[in-house]
Amino acid sequence: MLGRGSATTDYLGEFEQLVLFAVLRLEDASGITIHDEIEARTGRDVSPGAIYTTLGRLEDRGLVTSEVLPAEPGRVGRPRKRYTLRPRGARALRQAYAGLQALADGSLGKLAQIAKGS
Amino acid sequence: MSRLRWLSSLLLRRSPDADFVKDDLEELYTRDCANGMSRWRADWRYARRLARSAFSIWFAGGLWTVGTEWLREFRIDEALRDIRFGARLLVRQPSSTLIAITGLGAAIGVVVSVFTVVDRTMLRPFGMDDPSSVVSVGSVRHHGWPYWPYATFLRMKDEAALARLEASLLETVRVGTAAAGEGEIRRRVLFVSGGYVSMLGGRPSHGRPLAPSDDVSGATPVVMISHQLWTTMLNGDPAAIGRTIWLNGSPVTLVAIMRPEFTGPVEASLMPAVWAPLAALDEIRGGKALDRDSRTTVEVVARLNSEASLSAAEANLSAILNRVQAPRPASDPSHGVRLDSLASPVAGRKALESYTAIAAIFGIVGLVLALACANIANLLLASATTRLSEIGTRLALGASTGRLVGQMVNESLLLTSVAGGLGVVFSVWLVPVLRIVLDFPAEVVLRPDGRAMVFATCVAVACGLGASLAPARLGASGNVLAALRAQSAAAGAAIPSRRRVAYVGFQAAVSVFLLVAAALLVRSALHVATLDLGFDVDRLLGVSIDRGTPDGYARAALDLVRRVPSVERAALIERAPFSFVEEPDEFSYAGISYRLNVHRSDAGFFETAGLRIVRGRAFTDDEVAREAAVILVSEAVARTFFPNGDPIGRTLADLPPGTGFREPGTIIGVVGEAMLVPLRSQGSGAIYRPIHARLNNPPVLMVRAANREATIRAVEDALRRMDPARRPTISVVRDGLDDYRGNARMLASLAAPAALLALLLATLGVYGVTTFVVSQRTAEVSVRMALGASIGDVARLLVRDSLRPVMIGLVVGLAAALIVSRLASASIGGVSPHDPLAIGASIAALMVASLMAIVMPVRRAARTDPAALLRAG
Numbered sequence: 001m002l003g004r005g006s007a008t009t010d011y012l013g014e015f016e017q018l019v020l021f022a023v024l025r026l027e028d029a030s031g032i033t034i035h036d037e038i039e040a041r042t043g044r045d046v047s048p049g050a051i052y053t054t055l056g057r058l059e060d061r062g063l064v065t066s067e068v069l070p071a072e073p074g075r076v077g078r079p080r081k082r083y084t085l086r087p088r089g090a091r092a093l094r095q096a097y098a099g100l101q102a103l104a105d106g107s108l109g110k111l112a113q114i115a116k117g118s
Numbered sequence: 119m120s121r122l123r124w125l126s127s128l129l130l131r132r133s134p135d136a137d138f139v140k141d142d143l144e145e146l147y148t149r150d151c152a153n154g155m156s157r158w159r160a161d162w163r164y165a166r167r168l169a170r171s172a173f174s175i176w177f178a179g180g181l182w183t184v185g186t187e188w189l190r191e192f193r194i195d196e197a198l199r200d201i202r203f204g205a206r207l208l209v210r211q212p213s214s215t216l217i218a219i220t221g222l223g224a225a226i227g228v229v230v231s232v233f234t235v236v237d238r239t240m241l242r243p244f245g246m247d248d249p250s251s252v253v254s255v256g257s258v259r260h261h262g263w264p265y266w267p268y269a270t271f272l273r274m275k276d277e278a279a280l281a282r283l284e285a286s287l288l289e290t291v292r293v294g295t296a297a298a299g300e301g302e303i304r305r306r307v308l309f310v311s312g313g314y315v316s317m318l319g320g321r322p323s324h325g326r327p328l329a330p331s332d333d334v335s336g337a338t339p340v341v342m343i344s345h346q347l348w349t350t351m352l353n354g355d356p357a358a359i360g361r362t363i364w365l366n367g368s369p370v371t372l373v374a375i376m377r378p379e380f381t382g383p384v385e386a387s388l389m390p391a392v393w394a395p396l397a398a399l400d401e402i403r404g405g406k407a408l409d410r411d412s413r414t415t416v417e418v419v420a421r422l423n424s425e426a427s428l429s430a431a432e433a434n435l436s437a438i439l440n441r442v443q444a445p446r447p448a449s450d451p452s453h454g455v456r457l458d459s460l461a462s463p464v465a466g467r468k469a470l471e472s473y474t475a476i477a478a479i480f481g482i483v484g485l486v487l488a489l490a491c492a493n494i495a496n497l498l499l500a501s502a503t504t505r506l507s508e509i510g511t512r513l514a515l516g517a518s519t520g521r522l523v524g525q526m527v528n529e530s531l532l533l534t535s536v537a538g539g540l541g542v543v544f545s546v547w548l549v550p551v552l553r554i555v556l557d558f559p560a561e562v563v564l565r566p567d568g569r570a571m572v573f574a575t576c577v578a579v580a581c582g583l584g585a586s587l588a589p590a591r592l593g594a595s596g597n598v599l600a601a602l603r604a605q606s607a608a609a610g611a612a613i614p615s616r617r618r619v620a621y622v623g624f625q626a627a628v629s630v631f632l633l634v635a636a637a638l639l640v641r642s643a644l645h646v647a648t649l650d651l652g653f654d655v656d657r658l659l660g661v662s663i664d665r666g667t668p669d670g671y672a673r674a675a676l677d678l679v680r681r682v683p684s685v686e687r688a689a690l691i692e693r694a695p696f697s698f699v700e701e702p703d704e705f706s707y708a709g710i711s712y713r714l715n716v717h718r719s720d721a722g723f724f725e726t727a728g729l730r731i732v733r734g735r736a737f738t739d740d741e742v743a744r745e746a747a748v749i750l751v752s753e754a755v756a757r758t759f760f761p762n763g764d765p766i767g768r769t770l771a772d773l774p775p776g777t778g779f780r781e782p783g784t785i786i787g788v789v790g791e792a793m794l795v796p797l798r799s800q801g802s803g804a805i806y807r808p809i810h811a812r813l814n815n816p817p818v819l820m821v822r823a824a825n826r827e828a829t830i831r832a833v834e835d836a837l838r839r840m841d842p843a844r845r846p847t848i849s850v851v852r853d854g855l856d857d858y859r860g861n862a863r864m865l866a867s868l869a870a871p872a873a874l875l876a877l878l879l880a881t882l883g884v885y886g887v888t889t890f891v892v893s894q895r896t897a898e899v900s901v902r903m904a905l906g907a908s909i910g911d912v913a914r915l916l917v918r919d920s921l922r923p924v925m926i927g928l929v930v931g932l933a934a935a936l937i938v939s940r941l942a943s944a945s946i947g948g949v950s951p952h953d954p955l956a957i958g959a960s961i962a963a964l965m966v967a968s969l970m971a972i973v974m975p976v977r978r979a980a981r982t983d984p985a986a987l988l989r990a991g
Contacts, residue, residue, distance in 0.1 A: 031135075031142045048142035049171020052135040078141045 010063065010092035018042065019054050020085060020093045023064060029083045031055075055083055063089030120147045120164045129172035139171055196521070197528050204529030207501055214886055218490075218497045219537045221879045222581065225490035226541025228875065229483045230574045231548040234566050235556065236476055237573075239386035240463045245379040247319030248421075249461040252383065253428070255283060255418040255435065258454040264419070268396075268412040273442045274455075275311075280426035280434045281457075284314035285416040287396065288388060289403050294364045295351060305347065305391035306559070307365065308384070309399050315342065317421050318382055320393075325359040325374030332373075332395045335407060339370040339398035344561045345378040347391040365402045370394065378563050383419055383460040389561040419460060432457050482635075485628045486872055487581065489879040492621040494533055494585040496883060499618055500890045502526065502589040530586035531579065538578030542566065545574075555867045588617045618887050619923045626927025627934070629873075629880035630964050634935035636866070636873035637956035641949045643866035652792030653695075654728030657686070658851040659826060660694045661819035661833065671841070672817050678836050679821060684829045687822040689722035692809055694818040695794045695851055703805060707759075707774040712802040714755065715795050718809045724750075724789065726822045734766045734787030742808040749783035754803035756788045770805075783807065819846075826850060877967055885971035888920045892979045899979055909980045916979065920972045928964060932957070 012020065022037040023029040031051050038046055058064045066083050085093075104111075126143060130136040143164060150160040208215040243249040255274070256262035266274075268285070275283040287309045294302035312330030314320075320327055322342060332340050341363070343351075352358040362369045381389055396416070400407040408414060422431055436454035459465040464472035502509075509522060545566050553564050566574075661679070663672055672690060679688045693701075701716040721737040723729075732753060741748050749770065756765045759773055770783045789806060809817060823829035830848050837846060892899075899912055939951035949956070 031138055032145050035142065035146070045167075047167045047170035047174060048139045048146070049130065049133065049167075050174040051142075052133065052139050053174045056133075056135060078137075080141070081135065081138050 010061065010088065010095075012092055012096040015046075015050070016054055016058060017093060017096050018044075019051060020058070020063070020089060023055075023083050023085050024090075024093070030080045032080075034083075058089065059083075062086060063092055119144060120161055122161055122164055122168065125165075126168050129168060130175060133175040139175075143167055143171065196524065200525045200528035201532050203525075204532050207505075207529070208497075208533070211497075211501070214497055214500075214889075215533070217882050217886070218493045219533060219540065221493050221882055222487075222490040222534060222537035223540030223544060224875060225483075225487045225879065226538055226574060226577055226581070227544030227548055228872065229480075229487050229577055230541055230545040230566060230570050231552055232479060232483050233573050234545065234549050234570045235552050235564060236479065237569055238564055239558070239562065240472060240476060243462040244381050244383050244460070245319070245377075246382070246460075250459070251422045251424075252318065252460045253281070253420050253422060253431075253457040254383070254460050255420050256456045256458060258456045262456045262458055264417050264458075265415045266418050268408050268414045268416050269410055270439070270442050271311075271416055271418050272410055274418070274435055274438050277438045277441075278420070278431075278435060280431040281420040281422045282313070282317055283418055283420045284311045284317050285396065285418050286310045286314060286382075287399065287414070287416045288384070288390065291366045291392070291402060292364075293347070293351070293392065296364065302364075303351070306388060307341075307392040307394055307402070308382070308390035309394050309396045309403075311396055311416075314382075314419075315393060318380075318419075320376060320380045320382060322374035323377040324356055325372070327374055328393060328395055333397045335397055335409075337395070337397055339368070339394065339401055340373040341365070341370045341398075342374040342376050342393040343372060344376050344389075344391045346560045346563070348375045350560065365392065365394070368402050370398065370402070381561070385463065386558055386562050389559050391559070391561055420457070422457075428457050482632065482869075482872060485632060486876050486879070487577070489625050489628050489876050489883070490537075491534075491581045491585045492625050493879060493883045493886065494530065494537075494581065495588050496618055496621050496886055496890075497533070498526065498530055498585060498589040500886075501529075526589045527583065527586045530589070531582035534578045534582035534585065537581070538574050541578075542571065542574050545570070552868075588621075618891075622884055622887050623923040623927035623930070625880035625883045626924045626964060626968065627931030628927075629876045630928050630931035630960055631935045631938075632869070632873040632876045633960035633963055634932065634939065634957055636869040637960050638939055638949055638951065638953060639866040639869045641953055641956050643863045645949055647863070649793060652729065652790055653794070654822070655695070655852050657822045657824060657826075658695070658727060659821040659823060659829060659833070660849050660851050661821060661837075662694070662847045662849065663816035663819070669812070672819065674840065675819055675837055675846070678840050679819060679833055682829070682832045682836055684823050684825055684832055685821055686824065687722060687726040689720050689726040689820050690809055690817045691717065691719040691723050691820055692817050693717075694820070694849075695727075703780060705774045712758075712774075714802060715804045716807060717794060717804060718807045720809050723820060724806075726820050727792075728822070729792055730790035732788050732790050733764070734785070736787060737808050743811070745808050745811055747782045747784060748786045748808070750787040750789050750806040751785055752789050752804040753791050755805070758802065781807070820851075877963060880964070881967040881971045884920070884924060884968050885974065888916075888972045889975040891920065892916060892975045896979060896982065900982070900985075904985070913976050913980045916976045917969075917972055920976070921968065924964070924968045924972075928961065932961070935960075 018038055019034060022034040022041075026033050026037055031048050034051055034055075035046060035048060038044055038051075055064060055066070059066055064083050064085055066081050068079050068081050071079050120143070123140065123144065126140045127136075130139050133139060146167065147160055147164045150163055151157065155163070246252055254262070254264040255266070256264040257266070266285075271283065271285045275285075289307050289309065290304055291307045292302040293305045293307075310328065310333075312328065312333030315327045316329070320342075323345065325342070328340065328342060331337065343363075348354060348358065351363075352361070358372055359374070361372050363372055364370070376393065384390065394402060396408055399414075420431070422428065432455055435457075439455055464476070512522065549564050549566060553562070558564065661675070663675070676688055676690055679685055701718075703714040703716055705712055720742045721739050724731060724736045731750070733756075734750070736750065737746075737748060740746075751765060755773075759765075760768060765785045765788060768785050770780060770785075773780075783805070789804070792804070794804070821829065821833060833848060895916070899916075902912055902915075903909070935957075936952060943951040
């Protein structure tokens with residue numbers, strides 16, 4: 001839980017949080033694996049363009065790094081880009097998740113009732 | 119592989135990760151196919167993912183990112199960089215840049231001004247509703263001339279089934295705001311039938327339009343006035359509606375102000391200031407009131423019914439005409455009605471003539487514009503030549519030729535855009551000057567508007583693209599080594615490029631062409647202005663009698679007018695001087711074509727007009743009454759066909775036979791040369807015959823008086839007392855001459871400034887190129903002088919090289935001018951199309967200007983210290 005007076009200012013959008021969590025979970029986070037992870041965990045079929053655009057933005061902000069790997073069998077002579085979460089990115093993600101948790105704390109039961117329609 | 123992969127290359131290219139995105143899309147597609155999805159469904163899914171990817175890439179960063187990305191996408195940021203860079207380069211040569219921009223700005227100003235005038239007077243569709251269905255109703259026999267007796271118009275109007283007909287009649291009246299006649303001004307009034315204005319869509323800005331109820335006998339006379347007249351005479355007061363104004367001293371009620379866009383199908387030069395109903399014609403103009411039997415000539419226009427075709431309407435009106443006039447066989451080709459479009463001033467039968475005139479006008483101003491563009495091209499070419507090493511370096515570093523070409527084009531557009539703005543400002547000043555020169559009535563609203571601005575923009579862009587062609591080729595060559603070698607060559611003794619030399623030659627050719635044309639027109643105008651007319655035009659008035667006047671009126675009027683105290687003499691003639699209706703006698707003799715103008719008058723005409731009878735005598739009254747076969751001939755006829763003897767007593771049978779029937783006649787006198795017809799119809803001489811006793815059209819009463827204004831009023835009063843139902847029109851004969859002289863003066867007034875502007879631009883071009891070339895040859899000059907060449911030798915060399923393209927251009931331009939002036943000799947009255955004075959003056963002007971432009975930089979170069987130049991390397 002973050003206390004008052006935290007110095008971080010990296011705010012993350014909803015999709016950016018999904019992508020960063022996918023990068024965090026995966027040992028080998030590339031565009032296609034992130035796509036599969038998000039689809040498997042959330043059921044959302046996100047477009048590769050949105051993933052790379054978001055990763056490009058996150059990289060510009062210094063929250064992730066990337067490296068281009070040579071072609072592997074299976075991708076028929078094509079290189080791929082692997083992404084790694086940076087400490088700053090980890091702090092930003094932690095802060096965003098903590099904020100979400102703080103808001104959600106104690107509200108899940110009420111959320112379930114509303115979702116049922118009663 | 120998806121069949122849409124090619125599309126991904128197009129949509130994703132803006133992303134730095136485009137290849138990775140494409141590969142992931144392809145992998146997802148492969149999986150879908152591997153999971154049993156049909157190819158079509160897999161392609162559809164691929165397309166959806168591709169579209170969403172592209173959307174994310176294009177709109178990822180918000181509006182600012184979108185904006186900058188858009189700029190980058192369309193290379194606008196590159197263009198802005200080129201413009202900034204180009205501006206910095208051009209600021210380094212301020213005088214050349216300023217001169218080139220000012221010259222092009224002046225030329226664009228001229229073009230935009232001419233466009234404004236042509237657009238307003240020839241291309242705008244009169245401000246009518248649905249102009250495509252408005253036609254003039256003309257006679258086949260008179261080649262579509264749309265003038266009919268009023269009685270015929272009424273019959274056609276009543277019985278026409280496929281069109282609605284209306285009529286008009288144009289007159290000039292005195293308009294005033296007070297009954298006493300103070301402050302009256304002369305303006306044109308269009309008398310119209312009741313439905314004319316509403317049929318054409320002439321909706322007023324204030325008040326109500328003329329209605330059929332206004333065009334009935336006994337109705338209170340009401341009028342509409344133009345917006346211009348309302349603002350000048352009535353101070354634009356909206357409360358003027360309902361006021362009384364006076365036309366020719368008759369009170370009328372103002373019911374509406376016409377909106378300025380509506381002119382009706384009238385030529386710009388004849389635009390009316392007042393619209394009045396035909397029923398008020400007798401009250402305002404005088405003469406007999408119109409009725410169903412009136413023979414007064416009116417101009418007829420029509421609007422076709424929505425379902426009617428032109429040919430069907432023509433057939434319908436022709437059938438009506440056949441019933442109205444004496445029946446003619448259907449096979450008679452001269453019978454019938456001809457309908458011509460009035461959609462715009464250039465529609466219908468005048469289309470070819472109008473478009474030819476427009477093409478000629480824009481051809482001339484286009485030449486001046488091309489001259490100015492050549493100066494811009496020379497400036498850019500010189501700038502590009504000094505940057506050859508930069509070009510070579512950029513090519514070596516991988517810059518594409520397209521990028522370099524784009525830079526040249528952007529720099530050119532920068533110059534021409536600034537010049538275009540300057541031209542628009544200049545045109546605001548020039549358009550009113552053109553109005554004065556062309557003598558358009560005040561009702562013609564002439565000012566640069568939105569269409570002129572769009573035209574100016576297009577002209578500036580076209581000039582920018584055209585002027586960039588040559589410098590762009592430097593960048594487009596793409597040859598690195600050639601660029602670097604050319605720069606090093608330019609650093610040494612350069613030879614002028616063929617392009618720059620060609621530009622100078624082109625400018626010289628166009629300049630001399632326009633100078634010759636202007637000189638011929640100026641000579642013609644001066645000739646016409648100082649021409650001895652051979653008769654006393656300053657004292658003559660013409661009294662025109664309306665058709666339908668009973669026989670005997672003319673002679674009774676003559677007797678009455680002769681008794682008016684201020685009248686010195688009076689006589690009758692069939693056609694007034696400078697009338698456009700002529701009676702020629704044409705024949706060939708010894709391989710030469712001759713044209714004699716035949717004039718028919720009474721015995722007193724020669725004294726009345728002040729014609730000199732140099733030999734023999736004039737007709738007697740008895741000979742005129744008998745229509746005796748006696749004639750007088752002009753001095754030219756006597757000199758040409760009776761050179762060795764006295765023509766008195768000879769007959770017209772002694773002349774070569776003409777192309778038509780020639781009435782017999784015995785020569786009783788010789789008259790001094792007189793210009794009674796327009797100059798272009800002067801021909802080879804004149805024959806004077808007694809006036810016919812019975813005429814198809816009333817004769818003209820010629821009146822000689824010292825005090826024209828007083829005599830006009832006195833004659834009007836006398837004729838009104840003789841027959842109050844008629845009021846003949848009295849005109850000043852000199853006005854007809856001034857109209858003709860005005861045309862020649864107008865052409866000269868337009869051509870001379872254009873030619874002088876062309877000469878100035880060419881001189882600037884020659885100066886600019888010579889300065890540049892001389893600066894490039896300073897090393898050569900210094901070496902020559904160090905080796906012993908004198909200043910004179912060096913100067914002669916440079917002048918000779920610089921003058922060569924000017925001479926070539928002069929020869930080409932002169933040849934073109936001689937050909938065109940021969941073809942257009944009819945427009946150059948009184949002057950030979952190969953007038954040596956005009957041609958000599960044009961050549962001299964170009965040579966003097968070119969020499970001045972060449973000598974100045976050459977002198978500077980010749981005075982430099984060769985040792986200092988060599989040390990400077």
